[in-house]
Amino acid sequence: MLKVKAGDLDKMALLYERHNRNLFGFFYKLTGSGSVSEDLVHNVFYRMLKYRYTFTEDTSGSHRFTAWMYHLARNVNADHYKKQKKVSYTDDMQPWEKKLKVDENAHSQMAKSQDLELLQKAIKHLAPEKQEMLILTKYQGMKYEQVADIFGITEGAVKVRMHRVLQELREVYLKLEKV
Amino acid sequence: MSQEQLKEKWMDYMNGSITLQEWESFKSQADPAQLAELEGLEKIWLAMDELPATPEPEATMDERFYATLSEFRKEVTAPKATVNWAGILEVLSWRRLALGMLIFAVGGGFGYVLSPSGEYKQEISSLSSEMKDMKQMMMLTLLEKPAVQDRLRAVSLSSELPEADSRVIEALVQTLNTDENVNVRMVTVEALARFGRYPEVRQALVSSISQQSSPMVQIALAEAMVALNEKGAVEALKGLLEKDDLNDIVRQKVLKSIEVLT
Numbered sequence: 146m147l148k149v150k151a152g153d154l155d156k157m158a159l160l161y162e163r164h165n166r167n168l169f170g171f172f173y174k175l176t177g178s179g180s181v182s183e184d185l186v187h188n189v190f191y192r193m194l195k196y197r198y199t200f201t202e203d204t205s206g207s208h209r210f211t212a213w214m215y216h217l218a219r220n221v222n223a224d225h226y227k228k229q230k231k232v233s234y235t236d237d238m239q240p241w242e243k244k245l246k247v248d249e250n251a252h253s254q255m256a257k258s259q260d261l262e263l264l265q266k267a268i269k270h271l272a273p274e275k276q277e278m279l280i281l282t283k284y285q286g287m288k289y290e291q292v293a294d295i296f297g298i299t300e301g302a303v304k305v306r307m308h309r310v311l312q313e314l315r316e317v318y319l320k321l322e323k324v
Numbered sequence: 325m326s327q328e329q330l331k332e333k334w335m336d337y338m339n340g341s342i343t344l345q346e347w348e349s350f351k352s353q354a355d356p357a358q359l360a361e362l363e364g365l366e367k368i369w370l371a372m373d374e375l376p377a378t379p380e381p382e383a384t385m386d387e388r389f390y391a392t393l394s395e396f397r398k399e400v401t402a403p404k405a406t407v408n409w410a411g412i413l414e415v416l417s418w419r420r421l422a423l424g425m426l427i428f429a430v431g432g433g434f435g436y437v438l439s440p441s442g443e444y445k446q447e448i449s450s451l452s453s454e455m456k457d458m459k460q461m462m463m464l465t466l467l468e469k470p471a472v473q474d475r476l477r478a479v480s481l482s483s484e485l486p487e488a489d490s491r492v493i494e495a496l497v498q499t500l501n502t503d504e505n506v507n508v509r510m511v512t513v514e515a516l517a518r519f520g521r522y523p524e525v526r527q528a529l530v531s532s533i534s535q536q537s538s539p540m541v542q543i544a545l546a547e548a549m550v551a552l553n554e555k556g557a558v559e560a561l562k563g564l565l566e567k568d569d570l571n572d573i574v575r576q577k578v579l580k581s582i583e584v585l586t
Contacts, residue, residue, distance in 0.1 A: 154397050161389055169385070170378040183385040190389055194396045264371055282339060283372055289339055304335045311365045318368060 146210045150197045160210070161190055167285060168218060174280045175222060175273075177265075188221045189214065212294040219277055219295070226273050267318040275310045282307055330354050334362050338369055459484060460492060467495050472505045479511045488519045497528040506538045513544040520552040533560040539571040546574075546581040558585050 148156040165186055172182035193200075193214070200213055268276060281287045281295065282303075289303045296303065330350065337347035351359065459481055466478030479499065482492060493516075500512040519525045529548060536542050542564065549557040561578050564570060570578075 154393060157393055157396075158390070161393075165381070165385070165389070169381045173378045179379055179381065183381050183388075186381070186385060187388050187392070191392055194392065261371070261374055261376075264368070265375060268372075283369070284378075288341065289335075304332055308331055308335055308365075311368060315364055315368050 146193075146197070146200050146213070149193075150200055154194070157190070157194060160193075164211075164214060165190075168214070171215070171218060171277075171280055171285055172222070174284055175276055176225070177269075181225070185218070185221050185225060189218050192217050192221065209294075211291065215281065215295045222273065222277065263321050264318055267314055267321055270317045270321075271310065271314060275306075275313070278303070278306060279310050279314070327358055330358055330362070334366075338366075456485060456487075460489070464491065464495055467499055472508060475499070475503065475505065475508045476511060479508065479515045482515045483518060488522070488525075490524075493519065493522065493525055493528070497525075497532070500528070500532050501535050506540055509536070509538065509541045510544050513541065513548050517548040517551060520548075520554075526552060526554050526556070530554060530557045530560050533557065534563055539574045542571075542574045543577050546577050550581050550584050553585070555585050558582055561585075 146156075146160065149160070168186045168189060169182050172185045173179065176182055176185070196217075200210075268279065271279070278292060278296065281292050282289070289300045289307075293300045293303045298306075333342065333347065333350045336342045337344070463478045463481040463485075466474045466481065469475060469478075479496070482488065482496060485492065488496075496512055496516050500509055500516060503509050503512070513529070516525050516529055520529075529545060529552075533542070533545050533549075536545060546561060549561070561582050564578055565575060
């Protein structure tokens, strides 16, 4: 990234190739929409190019870049979330599509898929920041130390928050199950 | 092992920071009741693995990125417009610079001469005095309203008045002594204390002490007396102590206030 900052923009293509799938996965888990996630990935790389001068390297090397990238990604997500709130709440159609595809004889399969649907709903009920932390830890395979860097908190605080997030997720899930 | 330590180890295990063997060894030392909650969370954590996998993005995402990158490349390679100071100084001889400065000075002089006169300033001051009158009138009208919110607004409006005339003070004193709402009376104590430089306000606050029955207002008055360092209030506060039904907290507060004032 330091080379990009110095004007070697070709190096940005390397960074893009290395990180775009992960970033897409991060947004996909948050939004549940492929096209929205593609837009958001584009926004993050656009901001990286635009604000490349703000990047500062330290001894931790690539970790620092990843933290910066997810820091931008969180801002992009927050902007997207605000915009969505303003427009209107649109229910994701994907679960319905999936329901239609389910073989009616495969009851157990359906029950499992319903459980997962509930879990997905429960995750959506969490505050955006909590969802982000959960996704980074669970799906992006990040260590607490890296997550701590992105959120600007200590590793210990990440563990405490993550534990609370899981507790909340379980409570929401159980509530939705009863409905 | 404490519950907190166990939670932390479990979080480490879930994140792959410790091995299954290590976790099993911690688990064996734990109380089964402690493990029950973690088992519930573990189920959720493992169920999350079952959620649909992330699909591959469309090729258009890459296309868009490379298009954007090429736009930025163009910007970087385009020659930058730089300011040629040497060239400018060459064109501007010292005579032209002097002429420019002269025009600037003359313009400044005209600006000063034509600037708003005393009349204009007078207009502004009369306008601000009209505003003050309006606020005062609004405050007096709102104090008469039946809604508590209106009366609270009226009292807070009084804080925006730099000076208070006898009508305002009289209205506030009357509110303090007769308003049925405790909140209104409490903010009125504060409002009047702001005009504590007027002797009649101090006097009104002192005589109100014996008229108040609400503990909150009694405390507010005792505090106001201390803040204003009104030694004349000691007698009135002592009178309050003689009341049999005086609230204990108020009694303490009054005793402290008397101590400070004497």
